[in-house]
Amino acid sequence: MNQRRPGNRTTAVSVLGLGALGAAVARAFLDHGHPATVWNRTAGKSDDLLARGAVLAAAPEDAVVASPLVVVCVSDYGVVRSILGDSNPALGERVVVNLASGTPESARQMADELQQRDAGYLDGAAMSGTRLVGDPGALFLFSGPDTAFKQHQAILESLGSVVHLGSDAGLASLYDTALFGTAWGALAGFLHGVALVGAEGVDPPTFAAVAVRHLRFVTQLMTEHARQIETGRFPADDGTIAVHAAAMQHLIRTSRTLKISADVPELIHTLLSRSIASGRGDAGIASVIDVIATPTGRWDSNFRGDE
Ligand SMILES: NC(=O)c1ccc[n+]([C@@H]2O[C@H](COP(=O)([O-])OP(=O)(O)OC[C@H]3O[C@@H](n4cnc5c(N)ncnc54)[C@H](OP(=O)(O)O)[C@@H]3O)[C@@H](O)[C@H]2O)c1
Numbered sequence: 001m002n003q004r005r006p007g008n009r010t011t012a013v014s015v016l017g018l019g020a021l022g023a024a025v026a027r028a029f030l031d032h033g034h035p036a037t038v039w040n041r042t043a044g045k046s047d048d049l050l051a052r053g054a055v056l057a058a059a060p061e062d063a064v065v066a067s068p069l070v071v072v073c074v075s076d077y078g079v080v081r082s083i084l085g086d087s088n089p090a091l092g093e094r095v096v097v098n099l100a101s102g103t104p105e106s107a108r109q110m111a112d113e114l115q116q117r118d119a120g121y122l123d124g125a126a127m128s129g130t131r132l133v134g135d136p137g138a139l140f141l142f143s144g145p146d147t148a149f150k151q152h153q154a155i156l157e158s159l160g161s162v163v164h165l166g167s168d169a170g171l172a173s174l175y176d177t178a179l180f181g182t183a184w185g186a187l188a189g190f191l192h193g194v195a196l197v198g199a200e201g202v203d204p205p206t207f208a209a210v211a212v213r214h215l216r217f218v219t220q221l222m223t224e225h226a227r228q229i230e231t232g233r234f235p236a237d238d239g240t241i242a243v244h245a246a247a248m249q250h251l252i253r254t255s256r257t258l259k260i261s262a263d264v265p266e267l268i269h270t271l272l273s274r275s276i277a278s279g280r281g282d283a284g285i286a287s288v289i290d291v292i293a294t295p296t297g298r299w300d301s302n303f304r305g306d307e
Contacts, residue, residue, distance in 0.1 A: 011035040013155055014067040016060055016083055018045040020130050021099060022073030025159060028134030029071075030054055032158035037066035041083075065090045069152045071097045071124075077106045081113075095120035095148045097156070103177075104170030111144060111169035120148035123169045125176035128160065136161050143171035186215070192255075192264040199258035225286035234284035241288065242281040245272040 011034075015026040018040035029036045030052045038046050039057040046056055057063035060083040064070050070091075072080050080098050084091065096119055098110060107123040114121040122144035132138035138160025142149055149156075149164045156162050165171040190211055197207045221238065228234050239247075248269040255262040274291040275281070 011037040011055060011067045013069045013071060014038070014057065014063040016040075016063050016070065016072045017074035017079075018049070019073065019075070021126055021133070022071075023049065024130040024133035025071060025073055025099065025126075026054060027052065028158050028160075029155065031134055032155075034155050034158060037063050039063040060084070061090055064094060068094060069097065069155060070094050071099065073099045076100050077102045077110060080110065084114075092118040095122060095152055097122045097124050097142070097152075099124045099126055101125070101176065102173055104173045107143070107169045107173045120145060120151075121169060122148050122152075123172040125172045126159075127176070127179060133159055139163070141165055141172045141175050143167070143173075144169045186218075188264050192261075195260045196251075196255060196258060199260055228284065228286045229289050234280075234287040236282065236284045238285055240282050241272055241275050241285055244285050245269060245276060245281075248272060 013029050013034055014037040015022055015029065016039045018026060018038060022040070023045060026036055026038050026049050030049065035053070035055075036049070037055045037057050038049050039060055039062070040046060046054065050056060055066065057066060064084070072084070074080055074083065077098070077100055080100055084096065091114065096114055098107070098121070111121040111123070122142045125141040126133070127139040127141060128137065140156065140159045140162045142156065142162060143165045145167055146164070153162070153164075165175060190208075193211060194204050194207055198204065248265050251265040252262045252269060255265060271288050271291055275283075275288050278290060280287045280290060
């Protein structure tokens with residue numbers, strides 16, 4: 001077995017943490033021809049990676065010494081801190097990429113701590129699970145200093161499609177949480193649809209094939225609605241809020257008739273109803289942002305309806 005001791009800086013990248021995500025990340029680096037050092041707290045998770053040419057580090061500090069780019073894939077920021085702790089003296093001049101999920105505040109704090117130790121820091125978010133890692137279909141978000149990103153962009157591109165969001169380390173977590181909510185909004189609607197058509201005997205794959213085609217239209221709406229929100233003008237090109245509220249009532253009624261839960265359409269109907277109550281019934285549907293974007297339901301976008 002290849003095992004490193006401190007002092008050897010010979011691989012391009014080190015991966016600390018070989019759970020579901022870390023193992024996929026290390027494999028992607030190796031498969032794209034980047035020599036990698038790996039470390040995991042519990043033994044036995046690196047066999048496949050060693051067979052692909054990885055070098056096993058005996059301790060986290062050995063892995064940090066081994067490469068200029070240090071990718072950490074452990075459960076949370078507390079664990080990241082513990083394995084990069086003060087006892088790990090080798091951080092200087094390394095760029096640490098942290099793929100653990102967390103909050104923007106914890107990312108900014110981690111960036112400050114590592115800056116004080118002369119290390120670069122990129123916060124990262126793996127947006128496509130583990131199956132696609134290493135494929136261009138996998139989306140990875142990064143935030144932190146432009147120089148650190150550019151220095152290691154080529155190797156990070158082994159992971160998939162990469163986006164650098166900006167120099168504020170908190171941005172990757174901010175987008176991560178926003179996109180998690182976006183995905184779940186779409187998935188909740190999809191799962192409700194599966195249940196609805198399923199109650200009439202349609203099987204899930206048959207429905208999914210049509211739903212996927214419909215979602216192309218929905219993603220186009222996102223681009224158009226973003227533009228409307230930006231300008232504060234909400235033309236009713238895709239129907240008014242009142243028309244959509246009536247259609248949502250049909251969905252609620254059909255759900256009840258078919259004896260499935262109406263939780264998902266009821267949530268959406270609540271938003272549409274609040275929007276109507278605030279005088280937006282004749283406006284385009286993107287103006288629902290008005291009842292979502294602030295706790296009081298007031299969006300400060302100089303609302304101008306469909307003029
Ligand atoms: N899996 C995904 O699809 C995915 C996608 C996006 C983001 N993420 C995020 O990526 C992070 C890792 O996820 P995962 O799915 O890879 O989790 P996982 O399979 O549970 O792996 C957790 C890793 O953290 C290590 N670890 C936990 N506690 C530790 C400690 N006290 N000291 C040292 N190492 C410790 C584990 O080591 P042992 O093997 O020794 O337990 C293991 O390597 C999480 O923050 C997760 O939210 C995951």
